[in-house]
Amino acid sequence: MIRLASILLLLTLAACAALKGGDAPVTMRVSPRFAVGPLQPAPTLAVAPVQARGLSGGLRYAYVDAATPGEIRQAATLFWEEPPATMLARALVAGLRTRFAAVTGPDLSLAAERRIVATLDRFEEVTGAGTAQAVIAFDVTQVAQGKAVWTGRYCATQPITSAAGTARAAAFQGAIEQAVAAFVEDAVSGRVTTASC
Amino acid sequence: MTPDAATQIRWGVGAAILAVALVAILALVPDPFFRQRVIATTLDDVEGVSPGVQVYFRGAPIGQVRSVELDGPSRTFAVHMGVAKDWRPSPCAFATVAAANPLTAPRIELVALETATAQCANARRAYGCDPVAGPQRADAIAGCRRPADLFETASVAIGEAAAVARTANAMAQRLSTMLQGDGSGSAVDMAKVARNATETLAALNSLSTQLDRSFRPGQGDIALTLSHVRKATGRASEIDVAALNGILRETQAMVAQNQTSIAGLLAEGKGSASEARMILEGASASLIATSANLERTSASLGNLSERLAGDPTFAIRGQRYADPPPPGGKK
Structure with a gap:
């Protein structure tokens, strides 16, 4: 009797495992917004396609455990709507357009006085001790007449308040807005502030 | 009355031979x-x-x-298939070896288009079937040329992308000469060359997109079987990935060169007709997308090859992913 019950239990477990549906993927979108300031007519700017370092460029959500900072993990069910490098390029264009009159993006490469060449270095969640943060970091070079005239590094972190996709997307959106806004301010003033990362 | 021993043995041996023959017929006769x-x-x-x-x-x-x-003189193969007796080919039926992907098992697909014989050639072409020329028997149906598999497609596409990039390069140089105003070209000529260049670049862009899609990790993994992965690993190691990557990098360099030339032409704006200018702007954006696609293809090709060579079961098992833990234990 016990043997039969065990077999039935095992069969039920196997059936449950087989019939359970897969995990539903969550695709996250960020839509950074920037406060509009006084517009500068010059220089004209063209944002080049953003290059991404390694897994930062992938659609799969990346995270790092603070205890093992050298290991990048990838989420099973969390994805970005578009590659983070594309998101950053879009944010750079949107941010620069709030302060410069003539800014074009990678999809319309017109001749401009300055080209903005950015490389996305980090776009990941850092988890540890019950906390989680969205971390982004990128390097920017401004090129004029074939020469690098200005180089800076920008980064930002924002706390992730819950495991929901919306909360994670909001944290990354906040981080992008913060880092890009800092870059835009530097681009307007012509100074480079020291990066905090 | 019991038969004698010799009769019993004879009947026994006879029955055994009959049983073996029956089993052999069932097992060996198709x-x-x-x-x-x-x-x-x-x-x-x-x-x-x-x-x-x-x-x-x-x-x-x-x-x-x-x-x-094998049919020696025509260098083709006669393939005989046993199919269900009640299956009837239509007037426009043909056979194709399905699965262009080397990672999935090949199978023969019989296609029967409900088309009259007169329109069969066109219908077959629209389906993507290029019939094999060879001895055709009365009871035979046409066979289609086998499409190139993933690796062959990729190798050919990389070669084509390189050739197209070279053509685009030549066109950009011709445009440059024209726009520099040496008197050799009118605005109409410029627009024509620019339009040709756009078509060429569109082809390059399409090829690069195809390459990127073919080698994007994780595609078609479910369909894989261990034996086919082993086979694919062999194929992957046969291909000189370094050489392909070299061609890709050269192509990318050419694309970058074209991009610079076009950006230069746009900046000069000297004597360029507005139509040519518009086309050049489109071409410039197309080149940027192409360059990104080629770079991703190069990286994906290298990754796929390395992964399969290191672990033939990788494509079946895939990679194990886990979601990050919820912050503060909140869900």
């Missing part, structure tokens, strides 16, 4: 109950096609390959 009939086709490439390979019709298995014979 269609012991005459439920199939044999149809033939001609194929140009039978890699993976051997007796026993399944024959499908609109998704249903209806038979299997009986034999594969």
